[in-house]
Amino acid sequence: MPDHGERQLLLLGLLRHQEMHGYQINEFIDEQMAFCVDLKRSTAYYLLERLRHEGYVTEETERTGNRPERRVYRITPAGETHFQALLRTNLATYTPPTYANDIGLIFHHHLPPAEVRTLLETRRQNILAHQEKLKSLATVLPADHLAIIRHHLIHVAAELDWIEEQLS
Amino acid sequence: MPDHGERQLLLLGLLRHQEMHGYQINEFIDEQMAFCVDLKRSTAYYLLERLRHEGYVTEETERTGNRPERRVYRITPAGETHFQALLRTNLATYTPPTYANDIGLIFHHHLPPAEVRTLLETRRQNILAHQEKLKSLATVLPADHLAIIRHHLIHVAAELDWIEEQLS
DNA sequence: TTCGCTATACTCAAGTCTGACTATTTCGGT
DNA sequence: ACCGAAATAGTCAGACTTGAGTATAGCGAA
Numbered sequence: 001m002p003d004h005g006e007r008q009l010l011l012l013g014l015l016r017h018q019e020m021h022g023y024q025i026n027e028f029i030d031e032q033m034a035f036c037v038d039l040k041r042s043t044a045y046y047l048l049e050r051l052r053h054e055g056y057v058t059e060e061t062e063r064t065g066n067r068p069e070r071r072v073y074r075i076t077p078a079g080e081t082h083f084q085a086l087l088r089t090n091l092a093t094y095t096p097p098t099y100a101n102d103i104g105l106i107f108h109h110h111l112p113p114a115e116v117r118t119l120l121e122t123r124r125q126n127i128l129a130h131q132e133k134l135k136s137l138a139t140v141l142p143a144d145h146l147a148i149i150r151h152h153l154i155h156v157a158a159e160l161d162w163i164e165e166q167l168s
Numbered sequence: 169m170p171d172h173g174e175r176q177l178l179l180l181g182l183l184r185h186q187e188m189h190g191y192q193i194n195e196f197i198d199e200q201m202a203f204c205v206d207l208k209r210s211t212a213y214y215l216l217e218r219l220r221h222e223g224y225v226t227e228e229t230e231r232t233g234n235r236p237e238r239r240v241y242r243i244t245p246a247g248e249t250h251f252q253a254l255l256r257t258n259l260a261t262y263t264p265p266t267y268a269n270d271i272g273l274i275f276h277h278h279l280p281p282a283e284v285r286t287l288l289e290t291r292r293q294n295i296l297a298h299q300e301k302l303k304s305l306a307t308v309l310p311a312d313h314l315a316i317i318r319h320h321l322i323h324v325a326a327e328l329d330w331i332e333e334q335l336s
Numbered sequence: 337t338t339c340g341c342t343a344t345a346c347t348c349a350a351g352t353c354t355g356a357c358t359a360t361t362t363c364g365g366t
Numbered sequence: 367a368c369c370g371a372a373a374t375a376g377t378c379a380g381a382c383t384t385g386a387g388t389a390t391a392g393c394g395a396a
Contacts, residue, residue, distance in 0.1 A: 070346085191374060238375060
């Protein structure tokens with residue numbers, strides 16, 4: 001995945017709130033952000049190293065008790081500036097997503113129509129399952145995320161509209 | 169970007185229709201598919217090499233006139249089988265996209281509300297511009313793509329609904 | 337107390353992706 | 367006939383991503 005800056009924005013945004021060590025950042029992302037951002041743990045470490053190289057965060061190794069060393073990251077003034085720039089760009093930009101499942105539809109005529117119908121019916125079930133998962137997320141995650149969950153729910157609804165159009 | 173198979177599906181699907189050389193494939197993708205799939209030229213060459221390694225296509229160098237050598241790709245029987253498998257999976261699956269601009273909204277309170285509003289207004293203009301581009305694509309691309317363009321248009325409409333909700 | 341399981345904290349080799357570059361041919365205009 | 371621009375056809379170093387692996391600490395049960 002190329003770098004459009006939203007993952008740096010996320011990391012800087014978290015560090016702006018409070019200093020954190022890598023594991024803590026990853027835990028937070030996995031628990032609260034995974035539904036709207038794709039960022040694996042090892043990638044986060046890589047990006048933090050890059051942010052450090054670019055002077056946007058500082059890294060300090062610390063140790064609590066006998067636990068292994070951990071690196072605590074803190075945002076720098078340059079990082080704050082960069083954060084604001086990324087935020088402004090992100091808010092003003094529209095990056096159309098790519099829908100991985102579009103490709104199949106281009107070639108649907110390579111299969112018998114009845115089978116295509118069955119397969120798309122299965123897809124519809126998967127969309128419904130995803131919709132339920134999003135709805136339950138709304139009751140678990142903090143209120144800041146409600147707008148984003150709504151965003152996803154609106155798109156899932158659109159997806160269901162479209163696939164029902166295809167099935168009819 | 170990890171490999172979920174849709175790009176292989178696309179390449180095999182094109183080669184299933186007719187043998188092609190690399191440049192020709194890339195031209196076709198750039199002209200007809202770029203709006204719904206993200207696949208750069210060098211990546212296409214890389215994937216074709218991989219498909220060859222896996223026995224799904226064969227590669228034959230040919231030369232027309234004095235032009236530089238070109239590699240002609242042909243799908244193999246194993247490739248046909250693989251194509252069908254990928255197609256079935258693709259049709260039955262729902263892969264929720266990630267919306268890169270969601271991140272900004274999480275941190276919107278780091279900017280004055282009035283500025284956020286202005287920035288989102290700009291985003292709205294960008295969405296509208298994208299919508300127009302999609303509409304004009306519908307008049308240019310072959311009819312096979314209409315369902316996909318409709319898919320995109322439905323999502324763009326959803327996006328506009330959502331952002332207007334945020335602005336109100 | 338000791339065995340195994342989970343949590344803590346990363347590291348790295350291998351896979352994947354692409355912007356920038358190379359090199360030749362054809363073609364329209366002057 | 368010659369020049370510059372566009373088309374043809376890819377290559378590759380370097381950047382990005384991630385699954386699998388490493389290593390230690392705490393903690394509950396037998």
